Amino acid sequence: MKINIKNVAEKAGFSTATVSRVLRNYPGVREQTRKKILNTISELNYEINAVARNLRQKKTYSIGIIVGNVLSQFYSVIAKSVEDTANKYGYNVILCNGDEDPEKELNYLRVLKSNRVDGIILTPTGKNSTYIKHLINSGTRVVLLDRLLEGVNCDTVLVDNAIGAYKAVRHLIERGYKKIGIVNGYLDRTTGAERLRGYLNALREAGITKDDSLIKMGNFKKENGRKLTKELLNQPNKPEAIFTANIDISIGALIAIKEMNLKIPEDIGIVCFDDSDWMSIFEPPITVIRQPVYQLGSQASELLIKKIENEQNDLSINNRIILNTELIIRKSTRKLNNSIK
Amino acid sequence: MKINIKNVAEKAGFSTATVSRVLRNYPGVREQTRKKILNTISELNYEINAVARNLRQKKTYSIGIIVGNVLSQFYSVIAKSVEDTANKYGYNVILCNGDEDPEKELNYLRVLKSNRVDGIILTPTGKNSTYIKHLINSGTRVVLLDRLLEGVNCDTVLVDNAIGAYKAVRHLIERGYKKIGIVNGYLDRTTGAERLRGYLNALREAGITKDDSLIKMGNFKKENGRKLTKELLNQPNKPEAIFTANIDISIGALIAIKEMNLKIPEDIGIVCFDDSDWMSIFEPPITVIRQPVYQLGSQASELLIKKIENEQNDLSINNRIILNTELIIRKSTRKLNNSIK
DNA sequence: ATAATAATTGTAATCGATTACATTTCATTC
């Protein structure tokens, strides 16, 4: 049989109010009473019903996070860091897999709202701004992660995507590469748009004219990275090096290169956005742009929880945190002798 | 202002009971009434409060999953498959990171219980049997994943760990290896114990006497895999090949081998438990035991949800599902000429 | 010992839904 606070109160000989005060560690309960009630609680094996508490308190001590793709190493690090941080502050995390699908995202936003989570961390697909605004207006705290959302007023934690991409491509150019391809995600994610911008900036700066046939876009997943890389490297006008825009696309690209029996860096140079252990033990070790993934998640959580707990904060003030990326040079590019410059 | 069912009822001119019937899609509401109420709902932007519903119905439509280590690719696939499956049946997932720490595990079990999840999927550390039994007795459905728990009566979904490990080591033996090391997790996880058993079985069958200095154990994480592999390969009596017992240990081992400047398979042969894209594009491609990870998660979820929804089921009948592993031969071992037999 | 004050404890409303049971409305039959 399920034990509730009333059972405890009766057995201990006090009212539910007093039991509740003991549970919540309120002052103003005689030590002797407290002990007696605590005893009864453990005798009866009583476990508080958080659902009832949540209803009454209008607070759930839980936050939701909707990630783009749980399968991605990127997001599993995010999940870990959000979990760690939330945990530190006594919050639970409800992890949802948006799967890069706006409909799934909307559905989860609704579910989370309905479950009255105290706040939501979201890597937006870019399509549900209206609902997200509604969420924010109706009091749910939201922090955007990894991607910006135009026209939505809320805290955001990002990486310097354009600069990161610029650094990657700049590195290739410095090594003498001129025909540089990019395998990118869609531009409706700001990560896609910004990384393309960085790529173009680097080309422009070097006086290299943009060649649309070297720019490939699809979703941010592995299979797509593989497909687009093959297209790119099979076309007559093929690049000497490629820049791949996220970890999953990068894995796909490396698979494609392997399947095509091409050698890195002899046949094709590559720089990937996002690091991983595997990147460093790969043969050859892959030059990457490293993002501070763990910090992305922890900063977002900290921001969110701060906003949740600080009731009187001014919702119109929105933080935008931009974290720096770093170029890690390894051995996936080579020096070309036509390094004219 | 937050809209509740009473607001809707008043505005629409009906009682909360009727509104609730519409919400729950009950029969016995006039079509005209239903429409009117649905209209009011969307006019007011009403969103049901799941917390209140959960309290009254004593059902949350959510399941908890406690994994060993979210950072591990293994568990991120598990998370994905549990999420997919739960989603299919209309359940939400609360993901918790047990971090291979019994205390964290116990804490999360308590939190999940307190939040009245309908069921829990757990990869047990092996230390909280008492509480888990209590959970089961008090009506929470539990399914164990990946690891067995002695003395606890509940559904379990596993992989044929001993056979898998046997196949791995057997493969090494067939190629002529005789000094075979193992980098394993702790034996209190049954995965650790079973994989060791498989290793020993293969040795015994081949008439190779066990050498304790070739058996290394620690936790199931990457850093440990790296450390133990170094120990193993630095000792005077070092193995010609190693078997690594899970994906994270394997990554650690590969890092160690790289750092020690050893060549696979010339200097050291290796077979890893658990596959990954990276394993196949690694140089050389790594021979692995592949587990059906996605199915592990989906089968566990199916079992759990079936148990949740089928109230009158006999709790004393417990399913144990054992999935098969598969040896994928790639190029991380070689034929030794001293293949005496 | 009594009044005044402080410290404990209790009563009952509340959070927002669901649902057993009661009541009203409608349709059908004679």
Next chain:
DNA sequence: GAATGAAATGTAATCGATTACAATTATTAT
């Protein structure tokens, strides 16, 4: 048009906690 039964709707208790406010008990001052 009344009686009957079916269909639709409403009333109020309930889930299990929290908490404002009231009531009681203990302590201190006079």
